[in-house]
Every structure is written in structure tokens, then in C-alpha cells.
Amino acid sequence: MLYWLHQNFxxxxxxxxxxxxxxxxxxxxxFTLLLMPKFIKWAQxxxxxxxINKWAPDRHKEKASTPTMGxxxxxxxxxxxxxxxxxxxxxxxxGAIITLVLFALIGFQDDYAKIRKNENxxxxxxxxxxxxxxxxxxxxxxxxCYFADFNTDLYVPxxxxxxxxxxxxxxxxxxxxxxxxxNAVNLTDGLxxxxxxxxxxxxxxxxxxxxxxxxxxxxxYLLMPNFDVGEVAIVAAALMGALTGFLWYNCHPAEVFxxxxxxxxxxxxxxxxxxxxxxxxxxxxxxxxxxxxxxxVILQVGSFKxxxxxxxxxxxxxxxxxxxxxxxxxxIVRFWIIAILSNIIAxxxxxxx
Numbered sequence: 001m002l003y004w005l006h007q008n009f010x011x012x013x014x015x016x017x018x019x020x021x022x023x024x025x026x027x028x029x030x031f032t033l034l035l036m037p038k039f040i041k042w043a044q045x046x047x048x049x050x051x052i053n054k055w056a057p058d059r060h061k062e063k064a065s066t067p068t069m070g071x072x073x074x075x076x077x078x079x080x081x082x083x084x085x086x087x088x089x090x091x092x093x094x095g096a097i098i099t100l101v102l103f104a105l106i107g108f109q110d111d112y113a114k115i116r117k118n119e120n121x122x123x124x125x126x127x128x129x130x131x132x133x134x135x136x137x138x139x140x141x142x143x144x145c146y147f148a149d150f151n152t153d154l155y156v157p158x159x160x161x162x163x164x165x166x167x168x169x170x171x172x173x174x175x176x177x178x179x180x181x182x183n184a185v186n187l188t189d190g191l192x193x194x195x196x197x198x199x200x201x202x203x204x205x206x207x208x209x210x211x212x213x214x215x216x217x218x219x220x221y222l223l224m225p226n227f228d229v230g231e232v233a234i235v236a237a238a239l240m241g242a243l244t245g246f247l248w249y250n251c252h253p254a255e256v257f258x259x260x261x262x263x264x265x266x267x268x269x270x271x272x273x274x275x276x277x278x279x280x281x282x283x284x285x286x287x288x289x290x291x292x293x294x295x296x297v298i299l300q301v302g303s304f305k306x307x308x309x310x311x312x313x314x315x316x317x318x319x320x321x322x323x324x325x326x327x328x329x330x331x332i333v334r335f336w337i338i339a340i341l342s343n344i345i346a347x348x349x350x351x352x353x
Contacts, residue, residue, distance in 0.1 A: 003087040017211065021234045024085040025241035031077035032245030036070065040249065040256050043067030048115050066254055069111045071262020074242035075104045081238040090231040091148045092276055095140060096269065097235065102136040103182060103268040107261030130179070133264075137178040140272060141171045151227065155278040160223045160353045162278075177280050178271035184290035185267030186260060187297060187316050192252035194318060194332050196243055198289040198339035199266045203240045205286050205343045206273040207233045209350070213277045223353045229276045236273060239266070252329050282349070288342035289335050293317055 002014045002023065013019055043049065049065050079100055086093045109132075110124045124132070144150040152170035153162030166173060189195035212218045214230025243266075249255040258266075267290070274283040284291055296317035303311045313323035321331045 001083075002085045017214070017230045017233055020085040021207065021211075021237035024081045024234045024238035025244075027084060028074070028077045028081035028238040028241035029245045031080060032074050032242045033248060035073050035077065036246065036249050036256065039070065039073045040067050043069065043256070066257055068115070068257040068259040069108070069261050070246060070250065070256040071107060071111075071258040071260070071265060072104065074239075074246045074258070074262060075100055075265050077242040077245070078235070078239045081241065082235045085238070086234050087231050090228065091143075092227075092229045093231040093235055095143050095148065095276070096232050096272060098143065099136075099140055099178075099269050099272045100235075100239075100265055102139065103133075103265040104261055106132045106136065107259065107264040110260040110264070133179045133182060133268075134175065136268070137175040137271075138171070140178060140268075141174040144174065144275070145171065150276070151225070151278075153225075153278070154280070155225060157282050157349050158352055162225075173280065174271075174275050177274055177283065178268050180294075181271035181274070181283065181287065181290065182264045182267035184287065184294040185270070186263040188290050188293045188318075189258060189263040190316060190318050191322075191328055191332050192254035193247055193250050194335055195258070195263055195266070195290075196247045196250055197336040198287070199270070200240055200243050200247070201336075201339045201343045202270055202286045203236050203243070203273075205346055206270070206277060206279070207236045207240070208347060209277045209279055209282075210236065210273060212350070222350055224350065225278045227276065232273065232276060236269075239269065252332060282346055285342050285346040285349070289339045292338075296320070 002020050005011050005014050044065075044067055048069060049067055079097060082093070082097060088094070106124075106129065110129060113124055152166050152168075154164050154166050154170075154173070156163050185195055185199065188198070209224075210229050211233045212222060213224055213227055214233070216226050218224075219226040246256075246258065246262075250258065270283070270287060274280050274286075279286070293316040296312060297315045299311045300315035303309055312320035314320055318331055318335065322328070
């Protein structure tokens with residue numbers, strides 16, 4: 001709508017991506033702040049609360065009455081804010097909306113099944129969820145190939161030029177990136193606000209990277225690839241605003257959890273941002289907390305299967321520190337610090353080519 005006003009009424013300021021990204025941030029923030037209290041009341045009234053995993057530390061039992069599925073609210077706020085501010089002719093921005101919708105639907109199905117059965121492990125079966133994720137990721141990858149005719153080169157940090165043209169194999173990489181990041185954020189979402197701030201930090205980095213990638217002068221100066229992806233920075237900024245509003249209610253002690261409808265969607269969207277900005281490798285640093293959490297689960301499972309011994313007291317690793325009697329706030333804030341520092345390093349690395 002804002003870009004339409006720019007085109008039809010010659011409101012020049014609304015043509016700038018930076019202005020519309022800022023507007024999208026605050027629209028999504030306000031939508032979330034206004035809608036979330038109503039959602040919390042509805043969730044409490046309908047007993048749409050978080051079933052606690054029986055294997056979780058004992059301190060989690062006091063969270064059993066906390067509403068879940070808050071992700072539906074902030075994803076809806078993101079989509080509404082984006083539709084108000086983006087340029088609809090940009091295929092990458094539309095691809096971003098498609099990513100949000102597809103994975104929010106998967107997360108909602110998983111959350112709804114858990115709530116209906118009142119059992120944390122009674123959501124979608126792992127195989128079923130993975131199949132849905134693969135199908136959705138394939139839709140997104142094929143969309144990029146056939147509608148955006150997207151470049152299939154692989155870029156590596158610190159190199160000025162692409163290292164290889166992956167051709168059709170790029171689809172496999174994109175599917176892997178989207179699914180892996182989606183599940184990594186989902187694993188991280190285990191403490192109040194733990195996944196929220198690292199997600200905001202990662203989105204902030206991608207807003208900058210995608211804006212540069214979509215700007216011919218900046219991308220040329222920094223020796224980065226150049227594609228018409230700048231509009232997606234608006235969608236990413238909208239999700240930042242929505243998550244900031246969500247954090248108001250999700251910080252410890254949480255009044256609401258995002259659920260799989262939020263975490264799976266955030267992760268898939270971060271994967272999409274990494275793909276269109278040619279930052280698939282840099283994503284490992286941008287999403288360092290998500291990588292650490294995922295590796296802790298892989299190490300724990302692998303070690304137990306091979307050696308019958310555990311590496312951590314409990315996995316994902318945030319539960320390990322809980323078992324060591326760290327205060328929940330200490331774990332959360334320290335993970336936030338690591339996430340922010342790693343994103344600063346990732347942004348610094350853009351100049352080193």
C-alpha cells in the first residue's frame with residue numbers, strides 16, 4: 001500500500017526501502033503489542049497452554065499453565081505489516097511471505113496436536129513434520145528457480161567471487177538450509193526469550209546484508225553479490241518489530257510461548273534470508289546460538305548411541321546449564337550476549353574480502 005502511494009501520488013519518501021522497513025517494524029510491533037494480550041486471555045480461557053515435556057528439568061513444571069502458540073500472533077503481525085509496506089512486484093518479497101505462511105501452517109498443526117492431546121511429545125510425528133518441511137522447502141526453492149530465476153552460485157565468506165556454480169544441486173542446498181535452520185531455532189526455544197533475542201539479532205544482520213545485496217553501489221563497494229532482494233529487508237524488519245513486541249510478553253517469567261508455529265517459521269525465514277543474500281555459510285555465525293544448540297543434541301545422541309555415555313547432563317545445551325543449577329535468567333542473558341557478539345563479528349566480516 002505504501003509503495004502504491006509512492007507510485008500514484010508521487011510521495012517520494014515512500015519509495016525508499018529504509019523508510020518502509022522502519023514503518024513495517026513499528027506496524028508489526030504495535031500489532032503484536034495490541035493483539036498479544038487478547039490472545040493470552042483467549043488461550044487461558046480455552047486451555048491452549050504449553051504441555052511440559054516429562055523429561056524437562058523440574059523447574060519447568062511451573063510453566064505448565066503458560067499459553068503457547070504466540071507465534072501465530074507475531075507471524076500474522078509480520079505478514080500484515082509487510083503487505084502494507086512492500087512492493088508487490090518484487091518476487092523475493094512475495095517468496096518471503098510464502099515462506100512465513102507455509103512454515104506457520106506446519107507449526108500450527110504441531111502446536112494444535114500437542115494442545116489437543118495435552119502432551120508435549122504428541123504433536124506431529126517427526127517423520128510427518130519432516131515431510132511437510134521438505135515439501136514446503138522444495139516449494140520455496142522451486143519458486144526461486146522458476147519465478148525469480150535465482151543465481152545458483154555458492155559464495156563463501158572472505159572470497160570476492162563465487163567458488164562454484166551448483167546448478168540444480170543448489171535446490172538441495174537451499175532445502176537443507178531452510179529445514180536445518182527451522183529445526184535449529186525450534187530446538188533453541190526452550191527457555192523464556194531464549195530464541196527471541198538471537199532471532200532479532202540474526203534478523204538485524206540480514207536486514208543490513210540484504211539491503212547491501214540489493215543496492216548496486218554498496219554491494220559493488222563491498223565486493224558482494226547484487227540481486228534485486230532489497231524489498232525483503234522490509235519483511236525482515238517487520239518480523240524484528242513483531243518479535244520485539246512478543247519479547248515484551250515472552251521475557252522471563254514468560255506470559256506466553258511462541259510454540260512451533262513461531263520457532264519453525266522464524267528458522268525457515270532465516271534460512272530463506274541466508275539463501276537470497278548468498279550467506280548460507282555466514283548463517284553459521286549469524287545463527288551461532290542455534291548452531292550450538294543443534295550440535296549439542298547431535299553430540300548427545302551420537303555419544304549415547306556409540307559409547308552409551310552422555311556428553312551433557314541434558315540436551316539441548318541450555319538444559320545442561322539448568323541441571324548445573326544456573327539461574328534461568330543467567331543462561332538466557334549469556335546466550336543473548338553470545339548471539340549479539342557473533343552477529344557483530346559476522347557484519348565485520350563483510351568488509352574482509
